[in-house]
Amino acid sequence: MGKLKRSIVVTSGKGGVGKTTITANVGTALALLNYQVVLVDADVGLRNLDLILGLENRIVFDLSDVIENRCRSYKQALIKDKRVGNLFLLPAPQTKQKEDIPLDKFKELIEEIKQEFDFVIIDCPAGIEHGFKMSAKAAEEAIVVTTPDLSSIRDADRVIANLEAMGKNSTKLIINRMKKHMVKKSQMLSIEDILETLNIELLGIIPDDEYITISTNNGEPVVLNKTKPLYKYFNNIANRLVDPSIPIENPFNEGNIFQKFASLVGLKKTKY
């Protein structure tokens, strides 16, 4: 079977909204669906993806070793996840600055890796400076993560504008940390409010769950534990990346209102 050869950047503008956790979990979920996946940590100097995946003790070579030719090929630097066979991590260097990685070399590397895998998912650093430009220019597709906070939404808006300026017009949105009880009491921005402002296609919604903290600290992505409630949301996102006609797993069952806004942002008619 041919490889899908897709490169996706996960970005947000604002820090702490869950880019790394989403990269780790969606990547693992895709690997569990039998796709060949490489996760690239582009957060040079502040790497975290290795911790969340529980691979921090196995790093020998990193991104800068590959780019500066200190190892034979990128394959030598890839760390294979022992729990999920076809999941690999390319870790970021911890002792470097973001500006040390040249834009074009990083793009070439991603193009090279892409040829042999189904998905290359790049965990983008916060901000809209060098690290963002490097990650965004290297990837063909983009996923923007936001939480239902005004500051996070405004930053996401800015990031989408920057992505559009780079000619990326099919950016998808993940809304993270929705709190069910607060949405019901209208104490929090609703999904419709967020979609009205950002006006891009919704890929998935992830509700707030305390278990994510435990999972992160243990270095074990939530999706490895099918009994946990968050499993189905990450799994849904992974499935929808491959087949957008699969309906969104909606934790709030907003029924018709939701459908209305889905059609507003150009989603196909799907059942929620």
Add this chain to the structure above:
Amino acid sequence: MILKQEKGKIIIKIDKIEENEIRNKLQEYINKGLKEIVENNQVILDLGDLGLNESEFKSILKIFNSFSLPIDIIRNTNPITKMISINYGIPVDAPSVINTQNKLIPQTTVNNDKNSSIGSDSKLGNKIVENTLNQDILIYRRNIRSGSLLESEKTILVVGNVNSGAEVRSARNIIVLGKLMGTAHAGYPNNNSSIIFTLKLKNPIIKIANMVAEFDENEIKKQLQSKEISNILFYQDNNSIRMEIIKEQKE
């Protein structure tokens, strides 16, 4: 600045807006005989993903004009720059379209109208033409996102929302057929007869000429005894910014 020649095309790629550098480089190329090549070729100005505002765009056009160099097509991925380019009558195309389907490129027409708004201060080559339909009004048909600045000497019509953190600045009027959540500055810098109109708004910043309006949405809603305010007109009168709700007129 890089110059490339492909089949029937001259591609001039600019990656920095440094007027002097562009001018010097162009002079250099012209000394080497650029003009003779240009005559039988299509000139493509490749601006990559540079986000240019109207004045930057005009200054680049001016430089090319001062050397009597025509620009046939502009390549750019930035939506605001694209829109400005189209408003100045220069077709925009994605590189892939140009490479594969030459027939798709719209033909420009010659416009000798002296009143065209860029004609007054610069005599542009006859290939650079103002789109007569949009002469006094600049139409932007999408949402303006946070961090983007849309600036023009013309009246700006936004068909879409102006998001929080975005800014629209016009020397004349601003009309938003959508929701105004960012900053709108009409009559910049000192035309106090300018107006701003919007269908809906949410915590906007309103500026007309040299004045800024404070806007208390809740207070207005209370006064109007309604949950929503729509069809709002802002104008300057007696050194203050006034607001008026435009009501539907019944015949």
